[in-house]
Amino acid sequence: MKKTIGRRKFIKDSAFTAAAFSIVPAHVLGGRKHVAPSDKLYIACVGCGGEAENDIQHFAYAPKKNAVIAFLCDVDDRMSDPRRKEFPKAGFYHDWREMFEKEHKNFDAVTVAIPDHNHAIVGLNAMKLNKHLYLQKPLTHDIYEARILTEAAKKYKVVTQMGDQGASFDGVRTLKEWFDAGLIGDIEKVYNWTNRPVWPQGIPWPTDRPPVPKELNWDLWLGTAPQTDYIGNLVPFNWRGWWRFGTGALGDMACHIIGPSFKLLGLGYPTEVTCDATTIYTGIFKEADDPLSIPPSTKLRYTFKRDNGKELKLYWMDGGMLPERPDELDEDVNLNEALAGVPGLGDYEGGTLFIGNKGKISCGWGGRNPRLLPLSLNNAIDVEKKYPRVKGEANGHWWQWVDAAIAGYNNDYEGNGALPMPGKEKAYVDSPIEDYAGPLTETVLMGNLLLRSFGLRVKTKRKDPVYGEVEDITTPGRYISYKWDGANMRITNFEPANQYVKREYRNGWGELKL
Numbered sequence: 001m002k003k004t005i006g007r008r009k010f011i012k013d014s015a016f017t018a019a020a021f022s023i024v025p026a027h028v029l030g031g032r033k034h035v036a037p038s039d040k041l042y043i044a045c046v047g048c049g050g051e052a053e054n055d056i057q058h059f060a061y062a063p064k065k066n067a068v069i070a071f072l073c074d075v076d077d078r079m080s081d082p083r084r085k086e087f088p089k090a091g092f093y094h095d096w097r098e099m100f101e102k103e104h105k106n107f108d109a110v111t112v113a114i115p116d117h118n119h120a121i122v123g124l125n126a127m128k129l130n131k132h133l134y135l136q137k138p139l140t141h142d143i144y145e146a147r148i149l150t151e152a153a154k155k156y157k158v159v160t161q162m163g164d165q166g167a168s169f170d171g172v173r174t175l176k177e178w179f180d181a182g183l184i185g186d187i188e189k190v191y192n193w194t195n196r197p198v199w200p201q202g203i204p205w206p207t208d209r210p211p212v213p214k215e216l217n218w219d220l221w222l223g224t225a226p227q228t229d230y231i232g233n234l235v236p237f238n239w240r241g242w243w244r245f246g247t248g249a250l251g252d253m254a255c256h257i258i259g260p261s262f263k264l265l266g267l268g269y270p271t272e273v274t275c276d277a278t279t280i281y282t283g284i285f286k287e288a289d290d291p292l293s294i295p296p297s298t299k300l301r302y303t304f305k306r307d308n309g310k311e312l313k314l315y316w317m318d319g320g321m322l323p324e325r326p327d328e329l330d331e332d333v334n335l336n337e338a339l340a341g342v343p344g345l346g347d348y349e350g351g352t353l354f355i356g357n358k359g360k361i362s363c364g365w366g367g368r369n370p371r372l373l374p375l376s377l378n379n380a381i382d383v384e385k386k387y388p389r390v391k392g393e394a395n396g397h398w399w400q401w402v403d404a405a406i407a408g409y410n411n412d413y414e415g416n417g418a419l420p421m422p423g424k425e426k427a428y429v430d431s432p433i434e435d436y437a438g439p440l441t442e443t444v445l446m447g448n449l450l451l452r453s454f455g456l457r458v459k460t461k462r463k464d465p466v467y468g469e470v471e472d473i474t475t476p477g478r479y480i481s482y483k484w485d486g487a488n489m490r491i492t493n494f495e496p497a498n499q500y501v502k503r504e505y506r507n508g509w510g511e512l513k514l
Contacts, residue, residue, distance in 0.1 A: 042106065045113075046099075048072055064399070067402045070107045071093065074094070076217070117224055120139070120148065127152045128152070137163050137255040141251075148512050160432050162436075162441075164259055168396050172260050172263065183361070187354050191315045195320065204293070209229055225506060271484060273482050299317050300315065301314070301315050349365050400428065482497065
């Protein structure tokens, strides 16, 4: 498919196609025979292995059996072959652009689970075709891409869902009920952490140049990323540790872990962010004075202005760092296990600690298993359950998107991904792009903007009384407080950081536009 996105016809016709091919019954559209979308949802899956396999399984084997895997697409036959055997009736493509162009009449929705750097372009073009969209976290690689997808979701009015299944845990509802009941008073600080990365990170770019596996179309895998020689041990998983393709531990887990705070506390754009990072990765793994590899451990502090006029500090830690041990925990208790609430898994993926002026609540990623501190208080909690639970919890995150897509677009509940009250569940999804997942992703990726700026180096020259003219390397982006204008997606006090708001796509892959 060498001529594909260079295919101007595809890009040019996207807006027309969006208007011409809304989701309507099969007898109107023609093409492959299938029942009307009011009965089943026909899905085209971009990505077949890893997290994509998990997504496909949840859709294909949902209890209502109201989703059909109509098409499969992957650039790597090692990933797609098992799915093609499992779903022999599904059409198959290596290139999503060809699939969209040829088959858009024959599917109703698109799922995307591929490396981060290609999320946005696939997701946007799916929405332009008026296809409902399930897009894995983080939504995008860049802040600008997240903003474009947010605007697109509002414009095309399709049902969207980000793949942060923890948002459908009962724990998110329980947390909201506890907050409403004032169990810990006004929340002033929130600590978030993860055991990620669990892939190579903070390492030099490999010098090996093995041949590209015959099953992999490397050019299509690169997609929007800069032209890069193939290296070993990158595909299918370890791309996460490289800025060109991934978004690191923050991108991988923050949508899961920061999400409950963002949703339940009504947080918007942060006003100020600071960061710390392991510095060994800076200064030695360089390309054009920009590190290729993401640091192995980081710490961020976001400042938010609440509607009540008060500030809230939200902390993020990865690479093994944890918040200070609360006084309410016994000394011999495993800190992560106690706070994240997963017995026997002391190094489990991460969690959140809410600090209020009257008490503390901890929970695991996605808000799972919330608990008051000290833990003895949990024996006497009596708070009414008033928010509807999602049937199947995390599993239901996939199912609710299918149900909502079949029911049709509905955004009459409160914004910011707010929980529905009883009777408002129809067509409800927990992570809609337009008023929750998009802004959350921008906030997450704004942290990565700081981490990249932290590693920026500037070469300067000075006169030394002994050595004469000396070349120095400074790092002006370190240890400063970054002021963020969220509405305009700009750092206002360190201009070099703004180069990371939006990246340029590789030649032939166009530009992301509504």
